[in-house]
Amino acid sequence: SNDYTPLWQELGLDLDNHAGLLGVLSDAYRGIYLAQANRPRGMAYFDFVISEVHGLRIKEIYEAKRAGRKVVGGFCVYVPEEVVLAADGICIGLCAGAEVGTAEAERFIPRNSCALIKAFMGFKLAGLCPYVELTDLIVGETTCDGKKKAYEIFDELTGKVHVMELPHMKGPAGKRLWLGEVARFRETMEKLTGAPLTLEGLRHGVAVVNAKRRALQRLSRLREADPAPLSGLDALLVNQVSFYDDPVRFTAKTNELCDELEERVAAGVGVTAKGAPRLLVSGSPMAIPNWKVHAIVEGSGGVVVGEESCIGERNFRDLADEDFVTVEEGLMKIAERSLTIDCACFTPNDERPGNIAALCERLRADGIIHYALQFCTPYLVEAYKVETSLAGVPFLRIETDYSMEDFGQLKTRLEAFIEML
Template sequence: MTNHEQMWEELGLDVDLHKELIKSIDHTFNQTVGAQNERPASMAYFDRVLHESHGGRVAELIEARKNGKKFVGTFCIYVPDEIAMAADAIPVALCGGTQFSIPYGEKMFPRNICPLVKSTFGMALSKTCPYGPIKDLGVGETTCDAKKKAWDVVNFYVMEVPQKKSDLDLKLWRQAVADFKSRIEELTGMKVTAHRLTQTIDIMNDKRRALQKLNEFRKLDPPPISGLDALVIMQAAFNDEPTRFTEHLTELNNELDDRVKKGISPFKKGTKRIMISGCPSVMGNWKVHSLIEKSDAAIVVDETCTGTRYFSNLVEDGVADLEKQLDALAERYMKIDCACFSPNNERMETIEKIVDDHTVDGVVQYILQYCHGYNVEAIRVARILNKRKIPNIKLETDYSEEDMGQLRTRIDAFLEQL
């Protein structure tokens, strides 16, 4: 038995089934991410983060807990990591992106809810998630119906994310942020101070700045990095320790700078430029990105929670007063334009701006099956794109490989018209 296998056994996991899960993820990874050419050498680190997400990273968290830290599992980019970190907790996003665990999720949850929710809970139900047994607190939020009701079943702490963006909603959200701070302080027994919050706001802003810089490289023709690799980096961002992540991303950005000077890219100049817009693609899910880029198009931006929604807008820094820092955090996180908001005019404005900034030739609206928010909002998104004569297509899919042939045909036909 390897050290990691021993760790999984001690955590009460089904070690044999877990081996199958890893085999299945490795297979998908090799067919998609691993099958690319001209990858930057610094991508090796981010590949490793993904591969170690059930091994080295879990061992690290177990060690941190022995030293008194608390581990907080999160499932949405509305949860302010800065607050958890300021009270000496470690937040890690735990959304599932693998088909393997879905049948297990469907044993308890209805089949007709989104694959992200079923995959996440399927991991816990099949005893293949090493994070469940070491989690000190699960933090959910009131975004979509599937998640909102799932938190009730598993008894998680729930942050109230409003559904509109009026002044009244901002007040409610500001209170939700303050309540989250109190809950975290209760968990860790540590007070969130202005001094600590200044440090954690800086850590997260630095991480966002590095991701924004990566996004700038994707505006170039040709971009020095594939959309699939940019997605791998985003998936690693959800799992890795933030300061270490930023250091490695800075290294990668330096390599990209060099590649631009030398004219190195996975694409030829003039390759059709695609924007992905809609639902997140979390770790384990590389399907649509890989299909598009294997069809000789370049994904140059992701208007998703595994893309711009995660790193746009910094938290105002240089504020020394705790209440004002909480105001600044509430304001920044409320700018995230998830489809759970109505009306969601900000998202429409953002999409128009991104299309221009990245010189996008066509938009793929990526909708996870049964995600009603993004699916219905796709009508408005298509309208603004059609008005500007930007070709667009909606792909509604899940995590399975069953519709790959059909998706490939639709993608090829779409790319033909660009």
């Protein structure tokens, strides 16, 4: 295999720490992913992507950057990837799902910050994230208080954070504000690239991202089958990879996987026996390599059939309207699409319970696991409304972080829940 050490060194990574991280990651991947039975052949591509997560993909981005393309990192599905692609940029999701650099992060942010925030700070501070180092621009947003305030410090550390002001209500004033913010982001991108955004570019950006969303929608629909044609772990992985792989290649590979899954469904082939308990996981996003809950569920006889999450349905449920004739109109269509996202940072967030009910029915889920990261106030508080609106559907609330300390306790609770279904 290739030696990427000189590249990692050039990016300023802490080589010892980094080697440790990759070792832990590949052990976890072997134990959790490669140990699964009856995986579709199409997952081989995603196994390869993971094995090269800090290798080949980093080299590709590095080379694209040398050829003049700009790299934009983000933490939220409200960040308009279409606009980045319209400017011939590369868009990368920077959310992190491993407990890394915690002590370093806690020098800057409180201990009771959610694990996701602690991890993105920790990865940067411990010199472990080549993606952050490759970015020309990092886009933050005013979603939850923890992220909003952490971006101020992240900007001090990196000097390249642009914050988009996301409204917290979706009335006319909120819509105007968001439209203005998408327009301001366009200007930021134009300044970064030194070139005006074109209609052709924007059409291309929307088409590429919509195609990716369509492939993920297709994957989601295939999970309706009983037995499920692929594990929740594998589906989660595909969704996680969608945030940093080349979008055109990712779409092609996901569609190839779906072709194979269609054959499986037609032949009644699945990863479990027919009738295995089907779970929908709902709540805070599960950034790579956060596989804990799925691993426990699927190690306990259940199968996860959907993620009502930003690393899941919220990322691809709605497409942007491709019918526009000016750049301004295109930006409006992009802004309108993103406001259909039902994030708990909004108030009220009345669409979410209905969306969960519909998803639960479509996926024929037997129960819902409401997953919230510890200290994630928006999702922890909203769990009440979700649970009460879904009366009759078996519902389990869990609150956890990235550590393995509660693994045994979580396993006991999840096993009991699955047994009851």
